[in-house]
Amino acid sequence: MTGNETLAPLDNSSGSNAGPLSVSGSKVTDQGVNPRKKFETISLAALLLIAFGLPLVMRSPTYLHIVILIYFYAYLTSSWNMVGGFAGVLPLGHSVFIGVGAYTSTILSLQYGISPWIGMLVGGVLSMGIGVLIGLPTFKMRGAYFALATIAFAEGMRVMVENLDFLGPFNLNGPRGLQIPPLNFGFLNFMFKGKEPYYYIILIMLIGVLVLTWIISRSKLGYYLNAGGEEPEAAMALGVNVARAKLIAMAMSSFLTALAGTFYAQFSLFIHPKSIISLDLSFEIAFIALIGGRGSIAGPLLGALLLRPVSDFSRIYFGDVFPGLHLVIFGVILILVMIYQPRGIQEPLTRAYNRFIDRLSKEEQAKEVS
Amino acid sequence: MDKKIFWKRCMSTLAVTVGLTLTLPGAPLLAADKVVKIGNIIPLSGPSATVGEQGKNAREMAVAEINAAGGIASLGGAKLELVYADSESKPEKGVGEAERLINTEKVNVLTGCWNSSVTYPTTAVAERYGVPFLVPVSVADKITEQGFKNVFRIAAKDSWWTRDQFSFIKDMSAEFNTEIKKLAFVxxxxxWGQGIAGNWVKLAKAAGYEVVLNEPYPSTTTDLSPVVQKIKRSRPDVLMMVSNAADAILLTNTLAEYRVRLKALISSGGGHADPSFIQAAGKSARYLFDIVEWETDVNKPGAREANEKYKKQYGQNLTGEAVDAYLAMYIIKDALERAASLDPEKIRQALADTQLSDGPGMIVGYDKVVFDEKGQNKEASLVMVQINDIGNGLERITVWPKSARRVGYTPVFPKP
Known part of the structure; x- marks a missing residue:
């Protein structure tokens, strides 16, 4: 199974269109030389350098804030992607896990003085348990039913939190939400005066989740998920335990999503059910994935890079002239991408990139010949 | 080769990341001379958009008046400039916009945000940068209890609404010699609802009333007859309510349908204060008491004229929220005149020293704006109105406090 190089598990497409990435990838091996690798190593290093150096250049907290939110959404969507992309189902209730992460770490730090970093892990584990519990009965459902079940669960949780002031000894504070007083700054308290520390934390989290996604995509699990998502019957007939693979993906996804919840709580210092366990948030994650390209590594990042600035800047520039226009713009982009690039913007972008690389390697070959 | 795919994918993603982030506009616009920038974070889209729109209109009307009258004299006739940011009623958007208004737009003063959930984290941003933040309306008590130096609120806070409702019950039962013992809360x-009901329970206990029903309901409900049945069974003297728009109408009509007998119905603004409420509930709404910040029949010089002007420009009556936003601009003007500087600390100090008692902005029901050490307007007060038909169709008539009562009107209490 792992030897089948052309079956790229990340490209959740059918047969003929088995992924532009893998096709062009083999082209390079045919040529035998490796200008691509050289080029990519250099530019990856350069890009990492730029990403890490960005706060030194971009001094304005406004834009840093926007970039942090871009990374935050890219991270969330990448976590979602493990289930929503690879496993081929459409979960629309991921805000539950964000909520679990945010509430767990916030309650632990407010009531018991436990560092949010520890709360982050506790929240992650708790969220993983919930994810598995949701997954057990619902992964047997197909298509819309799975999506509906996850929506129902998320909404149920929101209503519950809104109506509970106390869950046992834990103060949820119902619909009023929890506010973290900005008093104890410092790394241990996961609270900083400037934006830069938040930037680096979310950047490292994002790189981590992207690397993890890449590892999964090359692992047996990735192929299992892909097979189960495409043709569950065929996969099961071949002895693939589809349900188990999906559950593992769900556990990882819910764990990672909860970490983002803690980040959000510490970044905005205020959480309440309507903003953090809302369907809006769940849908936004799904939109970013759909626009960027579900089931690809780059998709969530590309989606966030396109949609977040569009949403932010259209709100900034049109918000007061024509209230609500930015939501219309957002919707129009969504429709256009869905019509012309149903597999997300990652596809044409990768194609363009490959053409560029091919030309580059040809030039290099020509140089060598001469 | 898988490695290559990985590199390639990483590269393409990173390339786009960096490309996009670098193209973001970086240079803030330099503020032109003689302009004072007021940043306003309000919900211009989303569920609270109508309130945001009213606040925006009222601010514009006030600023147009101030600028036409010569701007800020002590700053060489500087004009006020409004900058808006849409919060969509979402806390994280409000925070982002506050960062932008402060760092990029370089506003001198901030106002907003109506939704208490947006106001909490947003005022924290202003506090961090030391930018004065004037809150026209956001009723949650907590906003002025965060220990912030730069936050000032004009409107009465949550606990005052409930306090005044209970004073009203006491005053009315004394004035009309009617005994009130049992209360029901719905x-x-x-x-919002849970916050108010929490205060009610405490106040009822302190005042020795018996709470016979304490019933929350989801405001998206389509059937309130089970709730009304419970009200009927518990036989309260007074029913106290907090409702949004559609459920206020539903609740009132269902109560009429079941012929629930009560001495008084007291609501808490919101849905009951919405202009559509009287139209949709009609006769069922008669004799209801509602608590509000401001009513068009308020007995203050200039109030009628301001309302006429607003109605002509924007096609609606002024509301309590709009009046507070209108007043906010005049409070800022007053503070700027005294500060005679754009230094945030000087503006903050001037706001803290506010003693505003006259001028076009003072069309509110009380006589003076003075902030206490926490930044809460000490003088803010509320009025009770009764919905009744005294020959001109159903209208809202101010009845309490007695000093503000419409001349010649006797409240109907208890409900016949």
């Missing part, structure tokens, strides 16, 4: 189960 409220929407959101932040």
């Amino acid at each position: 409220y929407e189960n959101g932040d």
Whole structure:
């Protein structure tokens, strides 16, 4: 199974269109030389350098804030992607896990003085348990039913939190939400005066989740998920335990999503059910994935890079002239991408990139010949 | 080769990341001379958009008046400039916009945000940068209890609404010699309703009333007859309510349908204060008491004229929220005149020293704006109105406090 190089598990497409990435990838091996690798190593290093150096250049907290939110959404969507992309189902209730992460770490730090970093892990584990519990009965459902079940669960949780002031000894504070007083700054308290520390934390989290996604995509699990998502019957007939693979993906996804919840709580210092366990948030994650390209590594990042600035800047520039226009713009982009690039913007972008690389390697070959 | 795919994918993603982030506009616009920038974070889209729109209109009307009258004299006739940011009623958007208004737009003063959930984290941003933040309306008590130096609120806070409702019950039962013993609380189960009901329970206990029903309901409900049945069975003297728009109408009509007999119905603004409420509930709404910040029949010089002007420009009556936003601009003007500087600390100090008692902005029901050490307007007060038909169709008539009562009107209490 792992030897089948052309079956790229990340490209959740059918047969003929088995992924532009893998096709062009083999082209390079045919040529035998490796200008691509050289080029990519250099530019990856350069890009990492730029990403890490960005706060030194971009001094304005406004834009840093926007970039942090871009990374935050890219991270969330990448976590979602493990289930929503690879496993081929459409979960629309991921805000539950964000909520679990945010509430767990916030309650632990407010009531018991436990560092949010520890709360982050506790929240992650708790969220993983919930994810598995949701997954057990619902992964047997197909298509819309799975999506509906996850929506129902998320909404149920929101209503519950809104109506509970106390869950046992834990103060949820119902619909009023929890506010973290900005008093104890410092790394241990996961609270900083400037934006830069938040930037680096979310950047490292994002790189981590992207690397993890890449590892999964090359692992047996990735192929299992892909097979189960495409043709569950065929996969099961071949002895693939589809349900188990999906559950593992769900556990990882819910764990990672909860970490983002803690980040959000510490970044905005205020959480309440309507903003953090809302369907809006769940849908936004799904939109970013759909626009960027579900089931690809780059998709969530590309989606966030396109949609977040569009949403932010259209709100900034049109918000007061024509209230609500930015939501219309957002919707129009969504429709256009869905019509012309149903597999997300990652596809044409990768194609363009490959053409560029091919030309580059040809030039290099020509140089060598001469 | 898989490695290559990985590199390639990483590269393409990173390339786009960096490309996009670098193209973001970086240079803030330099503020032109003689302009004072006021940043306003309000919900211009989303569920609270109508309130945001009213606030925006009122601010514009006030600023147009101030600028036409010569701007800020002590700053060489500087004009006020409004900059808006849409919060969509979402806390994280409000925070982002506050960062932008402060760092990029370089506003001198901030106002907003109506939704208490947006106001909490947003005022924290202003506090961090030391930018004065004037809150026209956001009723949650907590906003002025965060220990912030730069936050000032004009409107009465949550606990005052409930306090005044209970004073009203006491005053009315004394004035009309009617005994009130049993109370029933019915409220929407959101932040607002639960906050108010929590205060009610405490106040009822302190005043020795018996609470016979304490019932939250989801404001999206389509059937309130079970709730009304409970009200009927518990036989309260007074029913106190917190409702949003549609459920206020539903609740009132269902109560009429079941012929629940009560001495008084007291609501808490919101849905009951919405202009559509009287139209939709009609006769069922008669004799209801509602608590509000401001009513068009308020007995203050200039109030009628301001309302006429607003109605002509924007096609609606002024509301309590709009009046506070209107007043906010005049408070800022007053503070700027005294500060005679754009230094944030000087503006903050001037706001803290506010003693505003006259001028076009003072069309509110009370006589003076003075902030206490926490930044809460000490003088803010509320009025009770009764919905009744005294020959001109159903209208809202101010009845309490007695000093503000419409001349010649006797409240109907208890409900016939």
